[in-house]
Amino acid sequence: MNRRGVIVQAEGDNLEMGSAELLGLDDVHDDIKQEYINTLKDLRQQHPHADLSALERMAHESLLNRGPKSRAFYRIQATRKLMGSGDLLRRISERAQSDLSEIKAEIQRESGAAEFNPSNTRIFFEPSKYTVLESCGRFEVRIARTGDLDNAISVDYFTEDGTAQAGSDYVPTKGTLHFGPGEKEKRVALEVIDDDVFEPDEHFFVKLRGAKPAGVLGSPTLATVIILDDDHGGLFKFEEQNHELVESVGIYELRVIRCSGARGRVIVPYRTEDGTAKAGKEYEANEGQLIFENNESE
Structure with a gap:
């Protein structure tokens, strides 16, 4: 930058005044727009009953506060301020908000909106968190069903590793649950493997998917099992x-x-x-x- 404040060169790049393309705004916007979409989807999963406008504000705040940004991002941001082109984060936020209708449509397509489930039937874990001792052997997790109980429904379940490993810390399992008319709950038996080796507390997951008819899965569709190690004095x-x-x-x-x-x-x-x-x-x-x-x- 010369004495009059005009940018001449920056890290080998020839910058042209007012050129958003050379400043990389479009590339940065695309990356952050996708990050905004992903954040909004995650919040929708965590808060399935929250108003979408509230989720938008939460996603917006999360995006603006997330860091650290890349070195290139800060270079672009500083360059724009010197050129009087405004704050990049604000520009990206405004453009992301203008694309919100597209984001809403994508979320609705992927989450399976309630209008495709007129009976309001829901299948979910209740509770969604279990804590067991390593020596407990077998135990059960509960899958509940609410809404219309007149029809038959099926749903697949399977275990997935967390810090606990299948085969050494627990017995992996998968299968399909069939809810007949009037049935409000099903239980899945799981088994923890006991050993004499001291190890920190671990966890694994049980998940639901592939419900028939589609659209009946409700939150939470994931249960967490925490295994407390009992191989030490406590x-x-x-x-x-x-x-x-x-x-x-x-x-x-x-x-x-x-x-x-x-x-x-x-x-x-x-x-x-x-x-x-x-x-x-x-x-x-x-x-x-x-x-x-x-x-x-x-």
């Missing part, structure tokens, strides 16, 4: 951090719980310590040991 904590007592209470017991594992016999030392209350005046000092036997949780 974590120990007070059930509550703060306790308010009257002076006349006499003896008061604090409950200590054991979580995230219950393997083996564990000894936990404890002792009291002065705060504003002083031992011997406001309370009796105490110390000792808590002994947790194998699989004992409190």
Whole structure:
């Protein structure tokens, strides 16, 4: 840039005043427009009952706050401001909003709108999150059905790895559930594989797809299973951090719980310590040991 503020050269590029094409605006807009569409779709999945205008505002805010942007993006943004061409993010936002009708149509095509499901029947996981011990063996997840119960409906299900791996942490499974007339729920049996190796807590997923008739899948169509490892001694904590007592209470017991594992016999030392209350005046000092036997949780 020369002394008068006119851009002469930038990183080897010959920039022509007012040329959006040479500044890469169209390329950047296409990338961010697609990012805007993807963000809007994700929000629609997370909040299926939210008003679309609210989702638009959330997607807009997410796009403007997302970062870091590429080096080229900031170069283009700085160049546009020096040339008096306005803020690139605002321009992209305005153009993305002008294309919103196209985005809405695409979301409706991919999500399967409710007008194709006049009976308002829905199939979904309830609940959508399960926490089990590694030693639990078999357990069940529940798939619920609401709306019109007069017709027969089928839906496919399958497991998918998260941090837990099929074959080593859980038994993979897939199949098809058939809801007969009047049936409100089905259950799928899953199995966790127990071992003697310490590992962090892991998770895997169960998903629904391929419902017949189409358009009956409701949110959530994904359930998360968290496997708590019980191959170590566990974590120990007070059930509550703060306790308010009257002076006349006499003896008061604090409950200590054991979580995230219950393997083996564990000894936990404890002792009291002065705060504003002083031992011997406001309370009796105490110390000792808590002994947790194998699989004992409190």
